Amino acid sequence: MxxxxxxxxxxxxxxxxxxxxxxxxxxxxxxxxxxxxxxxxxxxxxxxxxxxxxxxxxxxxxxxxxxxxxxxxxxxxxxxxxxxxxxxxxxxxMAFLREATALHLFVVTLRCEHSCPYCQVSRRSADRERYDMSEETAMRALDVALSAPPQAIKIEFQGGEPLLNFELIRAIVEEAERRRGSLGKAIQFVITTNLALLTDDVLVFCRDHSIQISTSLDGPADLHNRNRPRPGGNSHALAVAGIHRVREALGKDSLGALMTTTEASLDRVEDIVDEYVRLGLDGVFLRPLSPYGFAIKTKQFAKYDANRWLRFYERGLRYIIDLNKRGIHFPEFYSALLLKRMLTDRPMGYVDLRSPAGIGLGALVYNYDGKVFASDEGRMLAEMGDRTFELGDLATDTYRSLIMSDKLVGLVSGSMTQCAPQCSTCAYEPHCGADPVYHHATQADSLGIKPLSGFCTRQKGIMRLLFELLEGSPEDAAVLRRWAA
Ligand code: SF4
Structure with missing residues (x-):
């Protein structure tokens, strides 16, 4: 048979x-x-x-x-x-939905000694009383952050320049560490700083409390100093010296850097990448300008469109792939994020590439004045007078009242790509994200009219490029697959 x-x-x-x-x-x-x-x-x-x-x-x-x-x-x-x-x-x-609000941003001051024309947070140069977070506000923010459900949370200190209010950072970290044992929580700390005010005292504290550093580096000295003016015109020298000191004191993996693309950057992508490689940084995140704060006021945001930025990005990506083919492991981090979406089924950790959107569900922002926002960009909009993404106030709200607020539920459910016109029929939707703050800022509509959206143009352009590269030369595809591992 x-x-x-x-x-x-x-x-x-x-x-x-x-x-x-x-x-x-x-x-x-x-x-x-x-x-x-x-x-x-x-x-x-x-x-x-x-x-x-x-x-x-x-x-x-x-x-x-x-x-x-x-x-x-x-x-x-x-x-x-x-x-x-x-x-x-x-x-x-979609498993990221099980771990609501792992990221908590504390805006410990709005003051900054830089005067970047593209500053998205509308920094202030003076008035400590008015623009620094108080200890009372910080402790209430910590109550909310520690009552979020995840066992592992990240607390990130933002500004302005957060080192201008370092004593408050010290108080928050010490109190969080005192309480985390009884709550059974793991807490990771990050300070986002331009490094200009870095001291040995700060480094010792960061080393003793395993605090990571995130900084800004826009490229070689002439470009960086043009993008990021400060008294003395030495932003780049201070950033580079700070990068070396941080790595020496805290270890190589304790520091990451972010760049922002201005019009002056558009012809300089190779120089920018070379500067990152020269400084031994472990990759680069090629980021466009965002439509918030001084980037709008000084008209920096309007100086190039999504298609010009895409040409910059593609040139940079091809240059970086060639570096990798010559044996230098050096990812472009935004492509790496998208490739993880495209080549694996791991849940997306990056809050800007999620649908339902990461506002509130992925991150909460505690502003210096006690107001709570659904995202960092949401508080940037509030400094421009638009309080659409303000969820509440630390004086009266709890984690639950913020997350279950009608406002957040309305904003999240109203921006989902799974059912948005254009997105719901888009082949790239499973790898894309809802960006309600960007669309509200640029179109006064948190869902967004996607054919008119710079976000959508960039997303489609990058994903199409990545799929073409994956189907193209086996050497290029091998580099991209390594980044997704
Ligand atoms: S690429 Fe554009 S249309 Fe497609 S899902 Fe993303 S935003 Fe929506």
Whole structure:
């Protein structure tokens, strides 16, 4: 007796035996399409191949049948395993929803000694009384942060320049450490600083309390100093000296740097990357300007559009990939984030690439004056007079009242890409994010009209580039796959 059915029983000659699984597609060129399943795995196809998949004109052994099956684009009728697999993968990708509000930002002062024209937080130069967070406010913020559900939270000190109010940072860290044992929480601390006011005292405290440092570096000295003026014109020298001192005192992995792209940066991407490599930094995050604070007031934000920035980004990414191919492990961090979305089912930690949006659910911001915001960009908007993303006040609110507020629930549910016009039919949606603050700031609509959105143009441009690179030269694809590991 035969133990297996004959081969013909496993092949399909008729579309009647097959069904399409949920899918979306994007036209990339005259005869080129990106076809993606509901978790964003995709195929690059010609229009003829796309039509064959859509009309199920597929047969075992023809190559396209196997590709469409392996990417969970089609299944046999009545077969539930592919749908179950898709559901499991979707649940894994959305697991960030189980860990609400792991990030807590304390704006310990709005004062700063730099005067960057692109400053997004509308820093102030004086008036300690008015623009520094008080200890009473800080302790109430800590109560809220420690009552958030995650076992592991991150407390990040922001400004202005937070080292201008270092004694408050010291008090918050010591109190948090005193309380974390009884709460069973792990707390990671980060100070975001321009490093100009770094002292040995600060370094010793950071070393003793495992505090990490995040700083700003816009590129080589001439570009950095032009973007980031301060009295003495020595921002770059102080930042570089600070980077060396931090790494010496706290270890190489204790410091990260972020750059911001101004119009003056657009022709300098290789110089910027070379400066990061020269200083031994472990990668670069090529970031566009955001539409908040002085970046709007000084018209910096309007000086280039999303397409000009994309050309800068693509040039930089190709340059960085070539460095990696020469043996220098050096990721571009935004691509690395997207590649993790595209190549794995791990939940997204980065709050700006989530839907439901990361506002409130991913991060809360405690402002120097006691107001609580759903995101850092939300408090930046408030400094411009728009309080849309203000959730409450530390004097009266609790973690629960902030997170369950009608305002936050309304803002989150009203911005979801899964059901937004344009996004809901976009092939890149599983890897994208809702950015309600950006869309509110630029279009007065937190959902956003995506064909007019600079965020959407950049997202589509980068994801398309990454898919093309993954399908292109095996050496380029190998570099990108390493970044997602
Ligand atoms: S924002 Fe743009 S790229 Fe992102 S899901 Fe929506 S339409 Fe797609």
């Amino acid at each position: 035969a133990r297996f059915l004959p081969e013909v029983a496993f092949s399909h000659s008729s579309a009647d035996d097959l069904q399409l699984l949920p899918l979306r597609f994007e036209r990339l060129g005259a005869d080129r399409y990106f076809l993606a399943n509901m978790v964003g795995d995709g195929l690059l196809l010609s229009s003829d191949e796309l039509n064959r998949v859509i009309s199920l004109e597929l047969a075992a052994g023809d190559g396209l049948y196997e590709r469409a099956f392996s990417k969970l684009l089609v299944s046999r009728k009545g077969q539930r395993s592919q749908l179950q697999l898709l559901a499991l993968r979707l649940r894994s990708r």
